[in-house]
Amino acid sequence: MKPIDLLLPELFAADGGIQRYSRTLIQALQVVQPHAPLRVFIRNDHPQHIPTKPWPGISWHPARGSSARMARSLARAARNQRPQLLLSTHPNFAPLQVLHHKLTGSPSWCSAHGIEVWDLRRGPKRWALARLQRLLPVSRFTAARLQLQLGAGCPPIGVLPNSFDQTRFSPGARSPQLLQRYGLHSGQPLILSLSRLSQADAYKNLHKLIEALPALLARWPALRLLIAGEGDDKPRLQSLANQMGVGQQVIFSGRIAEAELADHHRLATVFALPSTGEGFGIVFLEALGCGRPVLAGNRDGSLDPLGDGRFGLLVDPHLPLAPALASLLARQGEDLWFQPQALAQAVGEAFGFVAFCERLDAQLATLEVG
Structure with a gap:
């Protein structure tokens, strides 16, 4: 041949x-x-x-x-x-x-x-x-x-x-080592976002997650936002967190080693990346494969991995994000989003x-x- x-x-x-x-x-x-x-x-x-x-x-x-x-x-x-x-x-x-x-x-x-x-x-x-x-x-x-x-x-x-690799990205318990690293307790709510922190990638809208945090903390005082990644936009995001009064509640982890990526997804209560410029977003599949509720933007290729809303919550990133994030933290939405094994199986069958x-x-x- x-x-x-x-x-x-x-x-x-x-x-x-x-x-x-x-x-x-x-x-x-x-x-x-x-x-x-x-x-x-x-x-x-x-x-x-x-x-x-x-x-x-x-x-x-x-x-x-x-x-x-x-x-x-x-x-x-x-x-x-x-x-x-x-x-x-x-x-x-x-x-x-x-x-x-x-x-x-x-x-x-x-x-x-x-x-x-x-x-x-x-x-x-x-x-x-x-x-x-x-x-x-x-x-x-x-x-x-x-x-x-x-x-x-x-x-x-x-x-x-x-x-995505279903053998690596699957539901599981929170890693005790990561909980200790980030100073978290086992039941503490956590929003995870993972991206290159580049000024050229401002369309990821990570700043919108930081801006949503004060309203969410009023209801969940122990909530933390973990932003994973490195890049030249990190100082701006850190400065914004301090200006918003949530500098202690936003964790900048730096670049995550590939071997620890799945465990970081399992650490999350919600994964959020409200982008307007995703061609697709493998990171969404990896989060969903770990059985985590996902929030994504509705103006780009994020529609596909989220199955047009079947697998996760699609929002307009130009609107305030606090209400949408609050709904996921309160486990309000499609039943499938909050059933880790069923969600992972459905996403695996599709992708x-x-x-x-x-x-x-x-x-x-x-x-x-x-």
Whole structure:
């Protein structure tokens, strides 16, 4: 069988939403196309980042941060054997994909995650995306933005949502070690938010959570808000908490180690990220997988992981958040939101690895038709 080639920005050198999506995609391809060799070209990974333990059926081609080296490696592989499909997980590779298609005739598909394709200016990326054979946005919101911008020239679109690791993110008890670290007692209410604290990501609206805290403390004096993450916006958020008189009630944990991420979700009474700029939000799936009630914005790709409100509370982030947060803290809302095992099972059925494989297999079936 002909190989499938993949173009990735990073895989092992960094860990984020696109990296997790890329790893899930590779694992799913091994399930739904077990006889197809996978040739994986990774722009920013170096040889030392590649696992020493072999992944059966996969050849790694780290480009050490060089786009030119990646292109040469891809061309050599194509000369050796033309792939049945070239699939990238970032739209910045689209111009290279168009060139590859012209030289090999192999269909070329591209994932699209969020803000990187919401406002496409005229240029090589927009030109190239319109000339690929299929686009795979992770949410309906991103799909609609692509269709609006590319118009009649938009390639066929197949939504392929993010997934999450159900073996890691599952309901469980609060970690005694984390309770001790943050000075909490076992029954203390806690709102958790997890994000990169970047000035460029002000659309996450973390400041709105801080502004909601005084009203919530009047009803729940022991309530704490834990904001996890690092970035250049942290000083502003800390200053706001002090100005609001809640500096002692807001905990800034810093960056959370990957091994402790699930336990932080289990620590929460409510997970909240009232963003207006999420392409999807794997973090929502991880919180829901741990059986936690979730609050998210209703103006972006957050609609998809929350199942249009089936799995969690969708709010307008431009409105005061205290009433919505109070309802979740008081366990007011859909019954499913407050049944950890049932919530985790429902979200797993919708967005777990099996569901991802089924959606990917349906997209790959179009190769046989076309």
